[in-house]
Amino acid sequence: MFDFNKRLMEFDWNDGQAYTVEYKIKQDGYELKNTAKVGEMNNGQKVGLESKVKFNVKEFGGLDAECKIKNNGEVVGELKSDYLKQFEGFDGVQLAGKMTAGAKTAPL
Numbered sequence: 741m742f743d744f745n746k747r748l749m750e751f752d753w754n755d756g757q758a759y760t761v762e763y764k765i766k767q768d769g770y771e772l773k774n775t776a777k778v779g780e781m782n783n784g785q786k787v788g789l790e791s792k793v794k795f796n797v798k799e800f801g802g803l804d805a806e807c808k809i810k811n812n813g814e815v816v817g818e819l820k821s822d823y824l825k826q827f828e829g830f831d832g833v834q835l836a837g838k839m840t841a842g843a844k845t846a847p848l
Contacts (some may be wrong), residue, residue, distance in 0.1 A: 760777040770796075771793070771795070773791070779799045801823040802822040818838050820836050823835060
């Protein structure tokens with residue numbers, strides 16, 4: 741019961757959210773999460789949809805990746821890798837990248 745209440749309070753209910761539906765799948769190396777939010781606005785309702793995929797790979801020194809797609813066309817991707825740690829002198833070096841495309845950014 742306490743875990744349910746904690747997850748319930750993690751959502752921002754003060755932002756006019758009327759309903760939130762979340763569907764999450766966790767498997768061996770990945771997580772898929774789909775979220776639908778319905779909010780109240782002055783002239784009607786606002787609907788937001790989001791899909792997020794996370795996965796990690798242990799080969800090649802480790803790789804963590806995340807991709808998020810929103811209903812406004814925005815796509816955000818992040819990638820982190822510890823591949824260089826296997827070489828001498830690169831102990832504290834991590835490869836990282838971020839990609840953003842969508843309605844509020846310049847085209848690639």
